[in-house]
Amino acid sequence: MCKDSAATAAPPVRTIHLDHPILDKNARLAERNRGWLEARRIVAFNLLSSPGSGKTTLLERTIRDLGRELSIHVIEGDQATDNDARRIEAAGAPAVQINTGAGCHLDASMVSKALQTLDPKPGSVVFVENVGNLVCPAMFDLGEAEKVLVCSVTEGEDKPLKYPHMFRACTVLLLNKIDLLPYVAFEVDRFIDNALLVNPALEVFLVSASRGDGLGGWYDRIRRLAVPDSASRWGEVESSRESPP
Amino acid sequence: MHELGITQEIVEIVIARAGGARIARIVLEVGKLSAVLPDAIRFCFDLCSEGTSAEGAVLEILEPPGRVRCRGCAVEFSLDRPFGRCVCGGTDLDWLGGEELSIKAMELA
Ligand SMILES: [Zn+2]
Numbered sequence: 038m039c040k041d042s043a044a045t046a047a048p049p050v051r052t053i054h055l056d057h058p059i060l061d062k063n064a065r066l067a068e069r070n071r072g073w074l075e076a077r078r079i080v081a082f083n084l085l086s087s088p089g090s091g092k093t094t095l096l097e098r099t100i101r102d103l104g105r106e107l108s109i110h111v112i113e114g115d116q117a118t119d120n121d122a123r124r125i126e127a128a129g130a131p132a133v134q135i136n137t138g139a140g141c142h143l144d145a146s147m148v149s150k151a152l153q154t155l156d157p158k159p160g161s162v163v164f165v166e167n168v169g170n171l172v173c174p175a176m177f178d179l180g181e182a183e184k185v186l187v188c189s190v191t192e193g194e195d196k197p198l199k200y201p202h203m204f205r206a207c208t209v210l211l212l213n214k215i216d217l218l219p220y221v222a223f224e225v226d227r228f229i230d231n232a233l234l235v236n237p238a239l240e241v242f243l244v245s246a247s248r249g250d251g252l253g254g255w256y257d258r259i260r261r262l263a264v265p266d267s268a269s270r271w272g273e274v275e276s277s278r279e280s281p282p
Numbered sequence: 283m284h285e286l287g288i289t290q291e292i293v294e295i296v297i298a299r300a301g302g303a304r305i306a307r308i309v310l311e312v313g314k315l316s317a318v319l320p321d322a323i324r325f326c327f328d329l330c331s332e333g334t335s336a337e338g339a340v341l342e343i344l345e346p347p348g349r350v351r352c353r354g355c356a357v358e359f360s361l362d363r364p365f366g367r368c369v370c371g372g373t374d375l376d377w378l379g380g381e382e383l384s385i386k387a388m389e390l391a
Contacts, residue, residue: 050306051390055299058384059291059310141284173284176317201364202317235365237374 066145070180077159083181088169095246097128108161112151114143142173171200189214190223197231204235216245285322307340307389315348315380348380
């Protein structure tokens with residue numbers, strides 16, 4: 038591939054081998070976020086979904102149910118409005134809004150700035166509500182501990198096969214709005230079979246964020262990461278003023 | 283469409299490495315199982331490189347095929363989409379190739 042192209046042209050062609058990962062810059066920033074968070078025992082969840090799956094409702098409910106035992110902060114990614122951030126603050130958690138404009142996903146540098154603004158105290162839980170989109174956000178590591186995918190029974194059972202990269206990138210899948218199952222033609226088993234075909238390691242929870250069904254498993258998952266073991270909890274870290282990456 | 287951002291990233295990286303020299307050719311590797319569409323990159327490239335030292339560069343995109351190994355029975359096979367089922371029925375697969383997303387090389391004029 039290097040010898041042919043301009044063999045007849047006068048100036049010599051200089052080939053430079055790069056082997057440079059295209060998303061290297063984001064990957065490095067995400068690792069810095071991860072280190073910053075881990076040093077403060079802060080657990081970050083990256084919440085992903087298509088628009089309208091009920092992510093914000095899920096977060097509101099999670100904040101109301103866990104807000105007394107955990108210090109919860111939220112980074113809201115939205116293309117234009119700050120409606121979601123206001124809903125989150127009304128539910129009782131500090132929130133910062135990132136408007137991505139035409140951008141279809143959050144990246145690690147946006148999250149770094151948002152962390153700087155939020156300044157969560159050591160031991161907190163941070164939820165990042167990504168832009169509603171099942172394609173682009175799958176590719177961008179933010180430094181989170183887990184990627185959590187929220188789908189609802191008003192979407193098709195073939196979502197996992199249409200958006201396999203997203204289903205593969207996540208470790209947790211919440212199937213939301215199960216209170217609507219009596220009214221929609223949605224086969225839960227078929228959806229879960231498809232999801233596990235794409236990612237056999239997915240942990241799946243069936244929930245209704247509006248009615249409260251099935252949220253115990255999700256909450257335990259959060260607690261397991263946020264409060265790994267009270268006996269082995271780190272000593273109190275002096276809340277350092279070092280700025281986020 | 284994440285290909286626009288990805289193409290901007292590609293152009294920034296090659297321009298920085300070229301140190302002002304004009305770039306005649308760029309060789310990318312975009313695996314068949316990656317979530318990136320080569321045609322979309324080609325479409326965005328003219329726009330992103332306009333007015334830079336990468337303008338007019340030939341874009342060569344290699345597309346390594348998807349290759350997996352079944353964790354159940356160790357059989358290796360090809361995939362053309364990012365999931366699949368082994369002949370043994372297993373779906374837990376180790377990805378050996380097809381996720382590449384890198385700039386392999388460039389030629390300076
Ligand atoms: Zn097998």
